Amino acid sequence: MKKQPSNTINLNRRHFLGSGSALILGFTMGCKQEASEVAVSSIKNVSAEVTKGSDEPFISTLFNAWLSINNNGTVTILASNPEIGQGVKTALPMIVAEELDFPWEKVIVEQAPVDPVVYERQVAGGSFSVRSLWDPLRQAGATARAMLTRAAADGWGVNVSDCTATQGLVTNTVTGDSLDYGSLAIKAAQLPVPALDSLTLKSAANFSLLGKRISGVDNRAIVTGQPLYGIDANVENLHFATYTSCPNVGGTLRSSNLDHIKNLKGVKQAFVVKGKGGYGELREGVAIVATSTWAAISAKKRLEIEWDTSAASSDDWSEMHERAKQIISETEGELLHSDGDADAALAKASTTIEGTYSYPFVSHAPLEPQNCTVSVAEGKVNIWAPTQVPARAMQAAAKMFNLDPASVTVHQLRAGGGFGRRLYNDYFLEAVAIALEAAVPVKLQWTREDDMAHDYYRPAGTHGLQAGLDDQGKLTAWKNHYVTYSEDGKEPVRWGAYMESTFPRQLVNNYQVNQSLQRQTIPTGAWRAPISCAFGFVINGFIHEVATAAGKDHRDFMLELLEKDDQIASLFGDPFIPARARDTITEVCKRAGWGNQSIKNRALGLAFYFSHNAYVAEVADVEVMAGNKVKIHKVYIVTDVGPIVNMSMAENICEGGIIDGLSTMARLELDAKAGAVVESNFDQYQMLRMPEAPEIDVHFLQTDNIPAGLGEPTLPPIAGAVVNAIFAASGERVRELPLSRSGFTLA
Amino acid sequence: MTDITLSVNGESRTLKDIDPEMPLLWALRDELKLVGTKYGCGIAQCGACTVHFEGNPVRSCSLPVSAAAGKNIITVEGLAKDDQLTALQQAWVELDVPQCGYCQAGQLMSATALLEQNSNPTDDDIDAAMAGNICRCGTYVRIRAAIKQAAKVKRGGAA
Numbered sequence: 001m002k003k004q005p006s007n008t009i010n011l012n013r014r015h016f017l018g019s020g021s022a023l024i025l026g027f028t029m030g031c032k033q034e035a036s037e038v039a040v041s042s043i044k045n046v047s048a049e050v051t052k053g054s055d056e057p058f059i060s061t062l063f064n065a066w067l068s069i070n071n072n073g074t075v076t077i078l079a080s081n082p083e084i085g086q087g088v089k090t091a092l093p094m095i096v097a098e099e100l101d102f103p104w105e106k107v108i109v110e111q112a113p114v115d116p117v118v119y120e121r122q123v124a125g126g127s128f129s130v131r132s133l134w135d136p137l138r139q140a141g142a143t144a145r146a147m148l149t150r151a152a153a154d155g156w157g158v159n160v161s162d163c164t165a166t167q168g169l170v171t172n173t174v175t176g177d178s179l180d181y182g183s184l185a186i187k188a189a190q191l192p193v194p195a196l197d198s199l200t201l202k203s204a205a206n207f208s209l210l211g212k213r214i215s216g217v218d219n220r221a222i223v224t225g226q227p228l229y230g231i232d233a234n235v236e237n238l239h240f241a242t243y244t245s246c247p248n249v250g251g252t253l254r255s256s257n258l259d260h261i262k263n264l265k266g267v268k269q270a271f272v273v274k275g276k277g278g279y280g281e282l283r284e285g286v287a288i289v290a291t292s293t294w295a296a297i298s299a300k301k302r303l304e305i306e307w308d309t310s311a312a313s314s315d316d317w318s319e320m321h322e323r324a325k326q327i328i329s330e331t332e333g334e335l336l337h338s339d340g341d342a343d344a345a346l347a348k349a350s351t352t353i354e355g356t357y358s359y360p361f362v363s364h365a366p367l368e369p370q371n372c373t374v375s376v377a378e379g380k381v382n383i384w385a386p387t388q389v390p391a392r393a394m395q396a397a398a399k400m401f402n403l404d405p406a407s408v409t410v411h412q413l414r415a416g417g418g419f420g421r422r423l424y425n426d427y428f429l430e431a432v433a434i435a436l437e438a439a440v441p442v443k444l445q446w447t448r449e450d451d452m453a454h455d456y457y458r459p460a461g462t463h464g465l466q467a468g469l470d471d472q473g474k475l476t477a478w479k480n481h482y483v484t485y486s487e488d489g490k491e492p493v494r495w496g497a498y499m500e501s502t503f504p505r506q507l508v509n510n511y512q513v514n515q516s517l518q519r520q521t522i523p524t525g526a527w528r529a530p531i532s533c534a535f536g537f538v539i540n541g542f543i544h545e546v547a548t549a550a551g552k553d554h555r556d557f558m559l560e561l562l563e564k565d566d567q568i569a570s571l572f573g574d575p576f577i578p579a580r581a582r583d584t585i586t587e588v589c590k591r592a593g594w595g596n597q598s599i600k601n602r603a604l605g606l607a608f609y610f611s612h613n614a615y616v617a618e619v620a621d622v623e624v625m626a627g628n629k630v631k632i633h634k635v636y637i638v639t640d641v642g643p644i645v646n647m648s649m650a651e652n653i654c655e656g657g658i659i660d661g662l663s664t665m666a667r668l669e670l671d672a673k674a675g676a677v678v679e680s681n682f683d684q685y686q687m688l689r690m691p692e693a694p695e696i697d698v699h700f701l702q703t704d705n706i707p708a709g710l711g712e713p714t715l716p717p718i719a720g721a722v723v724n725a726i727f728a729a730s731g732e733r734v735r736e737l738p739l740s741r742s743g744f745t746l747a
Numbered sequence: 748m749t750d751i752t753l754s755v756n757g758e759s760r761t762l763k764d765i766d767p768e769m770p771l772l773w774a775l776r777d778e779l780k781l782v783g784t785k786y787g788c789g790i791a792q793c794g795a796c797t798v799h800f801e802g803n804p805v806r807s808c809s810l811p812v813s814a815a816a817g818k819n820i821i822t823v824e825g826l827a828k829d830d831q832l833t834a835l836q837q838a839w840v841e842l843d844v845p846q847c848g849y850c851q852a853g854q855l856m857s858a859t860a861l862l863e864q865n866s867n868p869t870d871d872d873i874d875a876a877m878a879g880n881i882c883r884c885g886t887y888v889r890i891r892a893a894i895k896q897a898a899k900v901k902r903g904g905a906a
Contacts, residue, residue: 225783659885
């Protein structure tokens with residue numbers, strides 16, 4: 001697997017859109033255009049406008065790519081990354097507002113235009129949004145604050161050091177005079193942008209906004225049902241489309257009853273879309289364009305298609321699952337990685353432990369099925385989509401349909417969940433293809449069944465683990481035979497590769513990974529905390545087995561394993577620091593009352609995982625009742641992700657990661673027969689519901705480290721914590737997920 | 748195709764030349780442009796499309812619009828009156844319940860129906876009333892807390 005880039009964005013000239021000269025966006029009241037479309041006016045022009053009418057016009061002064069200061073007591077901050085439920089539309093502007101030192105109640109947040117030149121990485125993925133924008137957004141706020149202070153000081157004829165800028169006011173500390181930011185904006189924006197190294201950014205102790213609980217900026221619109229999401233897009237003369245491609249992945253179209261479909265009520269057009277079915281690209285299929293979503297769905301149900309499945313996938317996932325176990329018992333696999341000599345250490349060990357762990361294919365299943373709205377008019381293509389990768393999608397569409405990139409505009413709309421699914425642009429390209437052919441504005445709506453049948457699934461995996469302990473009960477050997485999948489027989493499928501820096505590597509002297517590949521062709525993809533989401537279960541479950549065999553308390557064993565004070569290289573950018581791991585484990589155990597459990601059939605289970613530069617320890621309080629019914633009473637989570645931006649959403653995301661992890665481990669699994677996924681809707685893919693949701697205790701160790709994101713890393717430990725608690729409560733070891741496969745159900 | 752008149756959020760609305768089999772969900776979204784009600788599964792499993800039908804929470808994805816003729820339908824857009832959020836909506840905002848927010852209209856409709864019948868729901872009452880609504884992001888902890896907070900406010904207590 002390639003090293004994942006740290007994806008840090010540096011504030012640079014592009015972000016100032018022509019620094020040194022002020023950029024003033026002159027708006028007439030009530031007729032505001034999108035920032036991307038607004039012609040930049042010179043100061044002179046705007047000044048003329050100011051004096052024109054009796055009412056002062058609304059003037060918004062652009063300081064940089066994120067921030068404009070308005071003359072009505074507000075500021076406008078653009079949220080540049082896609083909002084998929086991880087809270088960045090609120091969190092990112094909070095970072096700017098903190099360093100600008102401006103009251104949050106007067107901040108207007110808007111979604112930024114999609115512009116990869118200005119914003120670089122407009123992606124919701126890798127838990128990188130806050131992390132990659134932490135410095136530039138702080139600097140964006142701080143440069144503006146410094147320029148406003150300078151403008152006020154110049155006006156008063158005093159030194160900058162005699163002025164303070166707080167909560168939207170610059171104050172002359174000598175005279176006590178003060179001016180609001182809005183009145184200084186035009187003058188300030190003409191000053192040179194200060195050098196970034198001249199800025200004094202606030203220390204965490206001086207934050208007045210960051211770390212507080214701030215309600216999401218879209219919450220009012222959400223609870224009143226206002227249009228926000230991709231699926232809510234509406235344009236004039238909108239038509240509604242469905243798309244049907246072969247359920248056997250890779251199948252092509254032989255014939256269909258298109259003539260019949262075209263005559264159905266409400267159907268305007270029906271046609272075949274050709275596609276090569278490349279990864280994340282267009283699959284061949286039938287488009288139906290109708291007067292309503294329902295007419296398009298009804299017609300889709302009456303489609304009769306003969307597919308050519310000769311080149312389609314023939315994957316049978318349950319068969320491959322069984323075969324994986326056989327591969328582990330019968331073969332050694334190919335050596336992938338070795339530190340020390342695991343075989344020799346196992347031979348010498350006082351105690352050896354073995355266990356085969358497995359987990360299934362799962363779907364992203366965001367609650368908003370894929371959809372995309374496209375309007376083609378006067379040589380311009382406008383696209384409204386709930387995508388995690390708006391810029392990448394725009395570029396993919398321009399390339400595939402030979403469009404001038406300058407003619408394509410993507411409007412990023414709130415996404416009803418992402419979890420990695422919307423990193424792929426298949427639905428987006430389908431919508432563009434349909435709109436180009438139909439020559440009317442089109443909203444493509446996938447059904448839930450489409451969404452389940454054509455996902456980029458989290459790959460299943462099987463791990464044959466062995467460990468050795470010396471006579472002191474110290475871990476001396478760790479060996480894993482990892483069975484994964486491969487399209488070409490050479491490389492693992494996407495996000496099915498072994499993560500080389502995986503814990504406990506470098507904490508045990510003799511560490512070896514062997515790998516075997518099974519052929520598999522249904523596409524796989526990044527699913528929330530890819531790789532980690534599954535490895536977190538495997539590694540934590542097995543470490544608990546090892547600790548138990550060593551006769552040691554699980555927490556103590558973990559702390560002993562993590563006693564190194566070295567930094568350990570990781571794939572996530574920052575090195576892994578065992579001391580930070582120890583702190584989260586110690587704290588979560590303290591909060592959960594580790595060691596004080598005394599209720600029959602009820603126990604605590606611990607797990608720790610490091611991913612996405614976040615340290616996450618979790619404890620599950622679980623009761624195992626008659627009939628292997630599992631009641632998850634409470635989950636404790638302690639993380640070290642550096643400073644917290646929005647406490648409210650940070651807590652929410654921790655709760656969500658745990659619920660998602662529980663949901664997935666409880667009973668989610670997919671099977672495929674003849675290359676087609678069997679489960680088609682939520683009656684067969686049953687996610688966790690309210691009665692099963694445990695109480696959750698969330699705690700952050702706020703450190704001075706660069707912030708890590710939270711969207712992904714809170715999920716990986718939970719399955720391990722639960723199976724370890726099940727073992728402690730019942731003596732039954734769960735090595736196969738979902739729990740339903742191991743005979744357990746949630747109470 | 749036929750004309751169907753129904754009451755939506757207290758207003759009489761006539762759908763001209765509509766397929767009587769069209770689920771109420773799509774009639775609301777595509778014909779009346781009330782898009783707060785969401786499509787999630789189409790088979791009454793997820794609850795994202797929950798509306799009130801004569802005061803009871805129903806899954807609008809599985810209710811033909813013809814069955815709503817002459818009936819009173821309330822959608823999430825009809826909860827707040829004159830821009831005044833209901834106690835539940837207020838609690839949802841104050842406790843920052845949503846993550847992606849896509850399911851929350853349905854959650855609010857189920858919760859609203861619960862509080863109309865039960866001013867002081869227990870955890871079991873909440874479980875029973877809310878079990879039909881999936882939150883893929885996992886905001887159940889907060890939904891529960893928001894229902895309790897709103898119930899308290901409605902009973903005259905402070906938030």
